[in-house]
Amino acid sequence: MEVDEVQLKRASRASLVSLSNLTVLPVIGFIILLLLYKKTAPDTIDRYYAVIGIKINLLAAVALLLVSGLMVVMGGFESHMSWIYMLSYFVTAHALFILVATWALVRSWSGKKLR
Amino acid sequence: MRETFTKGMARNIYYGGGVFFFLVLIGLTVDTVKSLPKTDNSENMTEQVAAGKRLWEVNNCIGCHTLLGEGAYFAPELGNVYTRFGESTEAIKGFIKSRPVEGIPGRRSMPQFNLSDEELEELAQFLKYVDGVKTARDWPPNVQG
Amino acid sequence: MKYESQGVAKLYFIAAIGLFVGQILFGAIMGLQYVMGDFLFPEIPFNVARMVHTNLLIVWLLFGFMGSAYFLIPEESERELYSPLLAKIMFWIFLVAGALTILGYLLVPYAQLADLTMNDLLPTMGREFLEQPTITKIGIVIVALAFLFNIGMTILTGRKTVITLVLLTGLVGLAVFFLFSFYNPDNIVLDKYFWWFVVHLWVEGVWELIMASLLAYVLIKVTGVDREVIEKWLYIIIAMALISGLIGTGHHFYWIGTPDYWQWLGSVFSALEPIPFFMMTLFAFNVVNKRRRDHPNKAAVLWALGTAVMAFLGAGVWGFLHTLAPVNYYTHGTQVTAAHGHMAFYGAYVMVVLTMISYAMPIMRGQKAANETAQKLEIHSFWLMTISMVFITLFLTVAGFVQTYLQRYSDEPQSFMVVQEQLATWYWLREAAGVVFLLGLFLYIYSFFAKGKEVEFVEE
Numbered sequence A: 001m002e003v004d005e006v007q008l009k010r011a012s013r014a015s016l017v018s019l020s021n022l023t024v025l026p027v028i029g030f031i032i033l034l035l036l037y038k039k040t041a042p043d044t045i046d047r048y049y050a051v052i053g054i055k056i057n058l059l060a061a062v063a064l065l066l067v068s069g070l071m072v073v074m075g076g077f078e079s080h081m082s083w084i085y086m087l088s089y090f091v092t093a094h095a096l097f098i099l100v101a102t103w104a105l106v107r108s109w110s111g112k113k114l115r
Numbered sequence B: 001m002r003e004t005f006t007k008g009m010a011r012n013i014y015y016g017g018g019v020f021f022f023l024v025l026i027g028l029t030v031d032t033v034k035s036l037p038k039t040d041n042s043e044n045m046t047e048q049v050a051a052g053k054r055l056w057e058v059n060n061c062i063g064c065h066t067l068l069g070e071g072a073y074f075a076p077e078l079g080n081v082y083t084r085f086g087e088s089t090e091a092i093k094g095f096i097k098s099r100p101v102e103g104i105p106g107r108r109s110m111p112q113f114n115l116s117d118e119e120l121e122e123l124a125q126f127l128k129y130v131d132g133v134k135t136a137r138d139w140p141p142n143v144q145g
Numbered sequence C: 001m002k003y004e005s006q007g008v009a010k011l012y013f014i015a016a017i018g019l020f021v022g023q024i025l026f027g028a029i030m031g032l033q034y035v036m037g038d039f040l041f042p043e044i045p046f047n048v049a050r051m052v053h054t055n056l057l058i059v060w061l062l063f064g065f066m067g068s069a070y071f072l073i074p075e076e077s078e079r080e081l082y083s084p085l086l087a088k089i090m091f092w093i094f095l096v097a098g099a100l101t102i103l104g105y106l107l108v109p110y111a112q113l114a115d116l117t118m119n120d121l122l123p124t125m126g127r128e129f130l131e132q133p134t135i136t137k138i139g140i141v142i143v144a145l146a147f148l149f150n151i152g153m154t155i156l157t158g159r160k161t162v163i164t165l166v167l168l169t170g171l172v173g174l175a176v177f178f179l180f181s182f183y184n185p186d187n188i189v190l191d192k193y194f195w196w197f198v199v200h201l202w203v204e205g206v207w208e209l210i211m212a213s214l215l216a217y218v219l220i221k222v223t224g225v226d227r228e229v230i231e232k233w234l235y236i237i238i239a240m241a242l243i244s245g246l247i248g249t250g251h252h253f254y255w256i257g258t259p260d261y262w263q264w265l266g267s268v269f270s271a272l273e274p275i276p277f278f279m280m281t282l283f284a285f286n287v288v289n290k291r292r293r294d295h296p297n298k299a300a301v302l303w304a305l306g307t308a309v310m311a312f313l314g315a316g317v318w319g320f321l322h323t324l325a326p327v328n329y330y331t332h333g334t335q336v337t338a339a340h341g342h343m344a345f346y347g348a349y350v351m352v353v354l355t356m357i358s359y360a361m362p363i364m365r366g367q368k369a370a371n372e373t374a375q376k377l378e379i380h381s382f383w384l385m386t387i388s389m390v391f392i393t394l395f396l397t398v399a400g401f402v403q404t405y406l407q408r409y410s411d412e413p414q415s416f417m418v419v420q421e422q423l424a425t426w427y428w429l430r431e432a433a434g435v436v437f438l439l440g441l442f443l444y445i446y447s448f449f450a451k452g453k454e455v456e457f458v459e460e
Helices: A005-022 A028-039 A045-075 A080-109 B007-038 B047-058 B089-097 B117-131 C004-035 C046-077 C084-107 C110-116 C134-156 C162-182 C188-223 C227-252 C261-271 C274-289 C298-321 C325-331 C335-364 C372-409 C416-422 C424-447
Strands: none
Touching: A005 A028, A005 A045, A005 A080, A028 A045, A045 A080, A080 C274, A080 C298, A080 C372, B007 C188, B007 C227, B007 C261, B047 B117, B047 C110, B089 B117, C004 C046, C004 C084, C004 C335, C004 C424, C046 C084, C046 C110, C046 C134, C046 C162, C046 C188, C046 C335, C084 C110, C084 C134, C134 C162, C162 C188, C162 C227, C188 C227, C188 C274, C188 C298, C188 C335, C227 C261, C227 C274, C261 C298, C261 C325, C274 C298, C298 C335, C298 C372, C325 C372, C335 C372, C372 C416, C372 C424, C416 C424
């Protein structure tokens, strides 16, 4: 895959925004990521990383918000143990998503795909 | 990291930031030490309390207990034990004195330190003094510590 | 090995690993005492086991740091060590002093040890992590000064690199801040305030400089990435460590009778403390991704990456978890702190020393890298220890959350011991994970003796 400077910049920006959405800029980060995606063309490195970012963040939304929500709902809103399991799970899963997004960021800097 | 951000800039942030915040820490430390008399219960500092602190140290109480949340997490918080024991130094002394030498089977036990009556009083006075330290928001959150 | 005097590091590393084993054995004893309260009572009460556990950790990490410095500095400075003999003498002095101190903890009651060592002349004993008799503390200062003189002379008369200068700054800071351990006022608030000048400014300050420079050195060696790039990262990481960590000390000043402004300062600045650790992860990932060669020592590369990731998780994420004042109000001094302490120390400092050992040990034994079998075993031990530490942390985290709720947050707070009994399951699980860690450590040691096919390596 040919990679030009603009694409490389956009790819690393997409990865950075994806990481931001997981940390300091939730939701806003995702919107910026979607806008970035619209600028990309098929079969380019920036499209690839925009899609990776969207996938990571959608998966994170499901794993962090939906699963955590279900844990509390199914365990009982009043039960302190369901909150405790949810919190421990959330912290661990969240950290793992951050690590994955960080690896994607680093790979995008070098203009290579994840594998 | 782009070329516009040079090693020299990074080095300057390190030296500049490090020195600046170290000076800020010193400044805040001076201010903190100056304002401590308002909260540190030093008006109740006596020779007995000082001797009690030494006993607290040489028996390594911090090896099991926390004191204002710092220490080991094996045994109860003692920063508010005076309150928890009904504001009674006698209750504290009685507890320390009555620990069985061989411990309590199957349970966490406090060692028997064989303190003299005078030493027991000093230690209890020390714990009373620590309880008098005015912590923010009256930490710990409740009497259980 | 480019310089013969680098070889003194071997002594230090062997001692470090030996003391590491002792530390974990006592950790396992304490873990058991958490659920079987009378285990070894009254022969080895919990406080003694804990003192041995934490003091051995500190001493072996210091051995590890010194060994790392002795290995790295001649090579970076492009000259032999100023005095290999002094390094050897100091090694034996430190080892004997350390061993006598630990034996003192184990063989006589602590109060008697205080008496024997004349603690009354200058009382410094009996404060967490600073339990060493005053005479031992003086010994530590002497060893540290001799060590600093030795490496300082080597660095200043040789080639100066960013790595050696940062390492030297970190080690000087380590020695300087240790001096606060001699200040022990009767006023408990003052005592606690300046106690943190040793503890916090070590582990969340100058030790981070040491850690970052060791990591940078190994990464230069195993990836072949340009020194300029790595040095820029190093500067910016340690800049963030100091910018966040110095005022971040404030997160220890929430509940000890210090002014209220620490609630804000401590919360804001310590919330930034994950940043340097996150940058370390970014840094390690980045340079390994951009590596110019595949170093035959795969184990060392893994340890380096593992250090960055685990330090970020343990110190960064688990630190952030309870660092904000409103959260810390409930979690302070519970098992949440223990969870963070375990993963942070392992991830940041244990692993960085093991990274250095992994890289340096084969070289000191005349190889480029350990043989294939040995590396495979070492990598297995990496995963065993690291994963079991993750589980120790998770179990303690859950225990800490339950404790926080039952003892501090619920409408009817229960007493400490009543709550502890309800945590037994989690403590058993933690102990099981601890035993796996110990097995991982034995495997790690065995890996040094394993024979196998030498790795193939093309000289560049």
